[in-house]
Amino acid sequence: MKRISIKEYEFELLISEDKIRERVIELANQIDQDYANKRPILMLTLKGAIIFAADLMREITIPTQIETIIAKSYGYKMTTEGNVELIENPIDLEGKDIIIIEDIVDTGYTMSSLLNRLKEFKPSSIEICTLLFKPKNLVVPIKVKYVGFEIDPLFVVGYGLDYAELGRNYKDIYIRVDKN
Ligand code: 5GP
Numbered sequence: 585m586k587r588i589s590i591k592e593y594e595f596e597l598l599i600s601e602d603k604i605r606e607r608v609i610e611l612a613n614q615i616d617q618d619y620a621n622k623r624p625i626l627m628l629t630l631k632g633a634i635i636f637a638a639d640l641m642r643e644i645t646i647p648t649q650i651e652t653i654i655a656k657s658y659g660y661k662m663t664t665e666g667n668v669e670l671i672e673n674p675i676d677l678e679g680k681d682i683i684i685i686e687d688i689v690d691t692g693y694t695m696s697s698l699l700n701r702l703k704e705f706k707p708s709s710i711e712i713c714t715l716l717f718k719p720k721n722l723v724v725p726i727k728v729k730y731v732g733f734e735i736d737p738l739f740v741v742g743y744g745l746d747y748a749e750l751g752r753n754y755k756d757i758y759i760r761v762d763k764n
Contacts (some may be wrong), residue, residue, distance in 0.1 A: 588758055589748045591705035595758035597738060597743065599733060604715075604757065607732045607738070608636070610670075611713060612643030615683065624648055624681040629655045631752065632687030636715040640685065651675055657694050670701055677705035678683035683730075687744050688716040690737075699726065715758070716740065735759075 586597040614692075615624075626648050628637045654671035672716065676754045682702060689695055695712055702710055713730035741747045742754035 586756065586758075587761075588742075588751070588754065590741065593747065594761050594763050595741055595747075595751075596761050597756055598759040599743075599757040601755040604732070604743060604755075605639070608639045608715075609643050609746065611730050612640055612645075615640075615713070619646055619683075620647070622681050624683050625677065626650050627682050627684045627702070628652045629684065629686050629694075632746070633685045633715075634743050635752070636683060637685040638685055640713070645763050646741060653698065655694050655698055661708050670698060672701070677702065677707045680707045680760070682707045682710045684710065684712045686714040688718070688740070689714045689726070689728055690718050690721045691743045692722045692726045693737075695728075696724040715743070716745075 588595050597631055611646045623646070626637065626644075628650065629632070630652050630653075637706055641648065651673060653673070654669075656669040656671070684695070684698060684702075686695060689712070695714075699710060699712075711729040713725070714728055715732040717731045717734050719734055739747070739760040740757050741751040741760075742757045744752050745757070746752045748762075
């Protein structure tokens with residue numbers, strides 16, 4: 585089993601590069617179909633979604649606009665609605681179809697804050713496309729239309745996801761395990 589260590593923790597392979605690639609292509613095909621006659625805005629949440637989004641957008645064949653937003657939650661497991669900070673670029677979203685591209689939805693607080701903020705700009709539609717989803721941890725009732733993989737409520741890194749800002753560069757996704 586492939587393993588990596590970052591600082592004090594060990595992680596083992598959860599989802600391989602090949603599996604991710606297959607699923608990314610499926611999601612892109614789905615988006616192509618669903619938005620066939622539209623010109624959606626792919627709203628990337630930084631930094632986590634960088635790698636997923638870069639792969640996904642290159643598999644999408646309809647023309648899309650790419651925008652970014654910084655969604656910072658202060659500390660894993662400490663996320664509450666009050667401490668999600670959004671840093672946005674001023675762009676016109678009125679009447680637009682937005683697809684938020686996210687790395688992981690855990691409690692849902694980050695996405696819920698982002699949805700509430702984006703709704704203020706009166707877009708025509710907003711959907712969420714997340715690579716990973718931890719359904720058992722969801723506390724805010726949000727609808728996630730596109731999900732790459734549902735995973736157990738454990739901590740993962742790689743493919744854009746970090747531990748203390750490290751590990752985003754790995755091609756596979758790894759899950760934290762106890763050292764032994
Ligand atoms: P939520 O607001 O849904 O609880 O959390 C979303 C954010 O928490 C994600 O964008 C991500 O930054 C962080 N997060 C949640 N679970 C994990 C995880 O397993 N690994 C990493 N690296 N970040 C996570």
